[in-house]
Amino acid sequence: MSVNQLHPTNRLNTSCAQCSVLGLCLPLGLSAEEANRLDRLIVQRFKVKKGAALYRAGHQLRSLYAVRAGSFKTNVLSNDGREQVTGFQMPGETLGLEAISTDQHTCNAFALEDSEVCPIPFSQLERLARELPSLQHNLNKRLSREIVQNHEMLMMLGNMNSDERLAAFLLNMSQRLNMRGYSSREFVLKMHRNEIGSFLGLRLETVCRSIANLREHGLVEVTRRNVKIHNMDGLKQLVAGCHRRLS
Incomplete structure (x- = not known):
């Protein structure tokens, strides 16, 4: 070093x-x-x-x-x-x-x-x-x-589709940041989208498409690295498999 x-x-x-x-x-x-x-x-x-x-x-x-x-x-x-x-x-x-x-x-x-x-x-x-x-x-x-x-x-990698993986990732970040005294609904991601994709086993274009899907359904808005969660319960339902894929 x-x-x-x-x-x-x-x-x-x-x-x-x-x-x-x-x-x-x-x-x-x-x-x-x-x-x-x-x-x-x-x-x-x-x-x-x-x-x-x-x-x-x-x-x-x-x-x-x-x-x-x-x-x-x-x-x-x-x-x-x-x-x-x-x-x-x-x-x-x-x-x-x-x-x-x-x-x-x-x-x-x-x-x-x-x-x-x-x-x-x-x-x-x-x-x-x-x-x-x-x-x-x-x-x-x-x-x-x-x-x-x-x-x-x-x-996650074995059972979740791309939208569910991204939702689970954002929920995890939300919970961990909230434990540290930060907002659970508005936060800034420190990593690039390609790094998120690597972690989730997704291509960069798939990450971008899933971000668009979550936004279109009123769950999350991601602008560059700024995240706003509009529907926390909806995200949790998506991860729980209540909606297998956004369409």
């Missing part, structure tokens, strides 16, 4: 107790003393410029990264260089969990905007988790969540 891409920030501002996403991050449910012990593992935060790689596939696992600000995408590349987006991460979520089994990152992580992360050295985190059952519980929950999300993605 280039020093021009990652910038350390002031150590004095890294207190977990003062973080705006404390309720979504690893210290959730820890006592003040336990949170302080976790906090001491974080030597300093890093700023990651838009478009820069936090880590790449094949890099050794040294740290997990708690997203403090901004957003990221993870992806893998095929042998011929085609991108497959595997996820989008927001503040309070953890990057690097996929590397635990092999001690090597199996995907790339890129900042979708100017972002900030808290690197937590994994070997030290493991030792601390053995001493703090509440911290181990939080780690287990995050690993379980990764498995559940993978199952949900398989279900």
